[in-house]
Amino acid sequence: MQKTRPGPAVRRSAPLSWDEVRRRNSVERIKFEKQPYDLLEDLPQLVEREYEEIAEDDVLRLQWWGLYHDKPKVGEFMMRVKIPGGEVNAAQLRAIGEISRNFGQDSGEITTRQDIQIHYVRLPAIPEIFQRLANRGLTTAGACGDILRNITGCPVSGIDREELFDTRPTLNHLAGYFYGNRDYSDLPRKHKWTISACPFQCNGPEIHDVGLIGTFQDHSPGFAIVVGGGLSTFPRIARSLGVFVRPNETLDVLKAILDIWSNDLNYRKSRIKARFKFMVEDHGPDAIRQKLEEYLGRTLTSLRELPQPKERNNHMGVHPQRQDGLSYVGFPVFPGLLSGRQMVRISELVEQLGQSVRFTRDQNLIVTGIEDENVDEAIAGMEEIGLSLKVHGIHGHSIGCTGNPHCNFAVGDTKPRLKKLVEHLESRFGDAVSDLRIHLDGCPHACGQHWVGDIGIQGTTVRIDGQKSPAYDVFLRGGLGADASIGRPVGRRIPTGELDAQVEALMRAYLEGRGPGQSFQSYCSERSDEELVNILQEGSN
Secondary structure, three states, X not given: OOOOXXXXXXXXXXXXXXXXXHHHOHHHHHHHHOOHHHHHHHHHHHOOOOHHHOOHHHHHHHHHHOEEEOOOOOOEEEEEEEOHHHEEOHHHHHHHHHHHHHHOOOOOEEOOOOOEEEEEEEHHHHHHHHHHHHHOOOEOOOOOOOOEOOOEEOOOOOOEOOOOOOOHHHHHHHHHHHOOOHHHOXXXXXXXXXEEOOOOOOOOHHHOOEEEEEXXXXXXXXXXXXXXXXXXXXXXXXXXEEEEEXXXXXXXXXXXXXXXXXXXXXXXOOOOOOOHHHHHHHHOHHHHHHHHHHHHOOOOEEOOOXXXXXXXXXXXXXXXXXXXXXXXXXEOOOOOXXXXXXHHHHHHHHHHHOXXXXXXXXXXXXXXXXXXXXXXXXXHHHHHHOOOOOOOHHHHOOEEOOOOOOOOOOOOOOHHHHHHHHHHHHHHHHHHHOOOOEEEEOOOOOOOOHHHOOEEEEEEEEEEOOEEEEEEEEEEOOEOOOOOEOOEEEEEEEEHHHHHHHHHHHHHHHHHHOOOOOOHHHHHHOOOHHHHHHHHHHOOO
């Protein structure tokens, strides 16, 4: 069953004090003792030390600069580049690729927040890396830590013919205000926004702390707002705030949301309860709206109808742009891995044939601004780089978190295990499973969003003959879109050697037993846990 969140925040007879918060929450103490952004001033001295001499408090503060320990903790870091809306030009992509080649062992991966991560980075290289990024208008500031994370959006905003209106001006305005803003660099925990007017809502507003969904009301463009979404250990689907906000109102409204949440010490005393979704759940969207209006000193426009997404679409393949004579092409980057060498070569292709690269929530990329007569040449060039359109559709839909060998939380393989499973299903069922979405995580943090995949998979362990061995839990009934819901764990501790066969049995049962046009999510929802477990276990018999 879905985990129950750890009770509502306790309301005290006397208000919490900052002293008590810092006593109970060590991260709040560390942030108070030295503002993490101030660590940049100490960076020249910090990088000259041996890794073992750096205080753990400073290692934590490095998260605000986009740096996390790689596994094992021996002085190598993952570095995350923060890319608003996932859009980079050729020069920016080349800079990231060259940094990867020079300082990151040619590593690279696309994240579900439309960022790029590089591994194997050592601290002595950081000053030069930061300077190279700054020269191209890029930063790692705020890519991690208790801060507003990268603002995501539809990867084809401004160019897709079906988009209601271009949301990039709003997204970039917000990024310009909040990124690097010290006033909003000490939030209770990480905070995630997404903004788009994509009719397919491909950016997943349902699983964000705040989602701005483009719509029209009284012939004016603006946004419906959903709040309180999020995954990790206590997943929640966002709920409508019931307001319509015009683009010129978004900054004030979103600042107010951050202020209301950040100033309530009930959401700082415990790291477990520090996410905004718990505040929404404690009070409800109506009360959050009331707090917001009181804070702003005005009544917000009521939303008449929450926009519903059309069918699923991740913008892969060739599409004509709204700009005549131009097309964009979406390339699967399965399983989200993109080397520095590939980034450099893609930047060269974009300089010659395109305009920009957009990274997607599904860990893919899109090349934009290709003249129609050059589309075939661009596709052939990308295939030479290692990104082909001649792959099974499931490659563009499936997501795997970082996992082994880099993540300190992962208990098993993720990307290699996902690749093996996908190739197995492709060989067994062909095009019949081309639209299937498999999301695989190595731990409960849900960076790979296993709660909302058609099939969600989370790494765990099982004892076989007294020895601890890799295993996986299987989550079903989850999904985004019109039937957004959080998946439930059904298959438990399936040994890695049995995973392919059990998922194969489940897919075979679905393909043979589904009703006309019935989705996989619907098929699973019609069956009990016991029925689904029996189907899975048939694969191991």
